Amino acid sequence: RRVAVLISGRGSNMEALADACAAPDYPAMIAGVLSDVEDAPGLQAAARRGIATAALPRGDFASKREHEAAIHRQLVAWRTEFVCLAGFMRLLSGEFIAPWQGRIINIHPSLLPRHRGLDTHRRAREAGDAEHGCSVHHVTAGMDEGPVIAQARVPVLAGDTSDTLGARVLAEEHQLYPEALRALIAETP
Ligand code: GRF
Numbered sequence: 527r528r529v530a531v532l533i534s535g536r537g538s539n540m541e542a543l544a545d546a547c548a549a550p551d552y553p554a555m556i557a558g559v560l561s562d563v564e565d566a567p568g569l570q571a572a573a574r575r576g577i578a579t580a581a582l583p584r585g586d587f588a589s590k591r592e593h594e595a596a597i598h599r600q601l602v603a604w605r606t607e608f609v610c611l612a613g614f615m616r617l618l619s620g621e622f623i624a625p626w627q628g629r630i631i632n633i634h635p636s637l638l639p640r641h642r643g644l645d646t647h648r649r650a651r652e653a654g655d656a657e658h659g660c661s662v663h664h665v666t667a668g669m670d671e672g673p674v675i676a677q678a679r680v681p682v683l684a685g686d687t688s689d690t691l692g693a694r695v696l697a698e699e700h701q702l703y704p705e706a707l708r709a710l711i712a713e714t715p
Contacts, residue, residue: 527711528557530606532597532614537568538696539612539633539703544575546704553711557604560597562616578604584616594622601626608714610707611665620667630665631710633703635695637677638663642670647688647695658682658691660699662706676706 529547531540540559546552559572564581572579580600587593601609611618611632623630636646638661641653650658659679666672678698682691 527554527607528605529554529608529610529707530557530601530604531559531572531610531612533559533561533566533568533612534563534615535566535568535613537566537571537612539699540568540610541571541575542700543610543612543704543707544572544577546708552704553708554608557606558600560600562593562597562614568613590619591621594619598622598625608707608711609665610703612703617669618665618667623665623667626665628664629710629714631662631675631706632665632670632672633660633662633699633706634670635660635692635699636670637661637679638670638674645688647692650682651686651688651691655682658695660695660702662702675710676702678702 531543533540544556547555556577558578560580561569562582562584564583569579569581582596584593587596609626609630637659641649657679659677661674661677663674664672680694680698
C-alpha cells in the first residue's frame with residue numbers, strides 16, 4: 527500500500543514509518559513526504575532516503591481551500607492510499623479529509639482524549655498525571671479528535687521535566703505509529 531506522510535518539522539515519526547516500510551514483510555511503502563514548511567528538516571531526511579518530497583507552504587496559496595486542493599492533488603499524483611500526519615501542524619478541513627476518511631490518521635503525544643492540542647508533556651506533568659503516552663487516531667475536522675486506533679503508555683516519573691517525559695513518549699511513538707498503520711492497513715479493503 528502507498529502511504530504519504532505529512533510533516534511540518536523534524537520528521538522523526540516519518541523516519542520511523544520509513545524504517546518500518548524498509549522491512550520486506552511490512553505491507554506499505556512511502557509514496558511521498560509532503561510538508562507545509564519549506565525548510566522542514568524532515569523533508570531533507572526523506573530526500574536522503576530517496577523518498578519523493580513536496581513542499582507546499584500555505585503562503586504560496588490565496589486561501590486555505592486552494593492550499594488543501596494543492597495538497598490533495600499531490601497526494602493523488604503519488605497514488606496515495608493512506609495518509610499519515612506526523613507532526614503536521616495544520617488543521618485540515620472536513621472537505622479535505624472526506625475523500626480519505628478511514629485512511630487518514632494522526633499521531634498525538636498524549637493519551638487521548640486527555641490533552642488535545644499543544645504542550646502535552648508539560649500539561650500532563652502539571653495535571654499530576656501518573657501516566658502519559660501517545661495515541662494514533664483517525665483524523666476528523668476537530669483537532670486531535672476522531673476514534674483512537676492505538677495507544678502506548680509511559681509512567682510520569684518524579685524527577686521528570688517536559689523534555690525527559692517527552693523523550694520517553696517519543697520513543698513509544700516511533701514503535702506505535704508503524705504498528706497502528708499496519709493494523710489499519712490489515713483491516714482496510
Ligand atoms: C510528535 O510528538 C507527534 O506526536 C506530534 O508532533 C511531534 C512530531 O515529531 N504530533 P516528529 O516531527 O515526528 O519528530
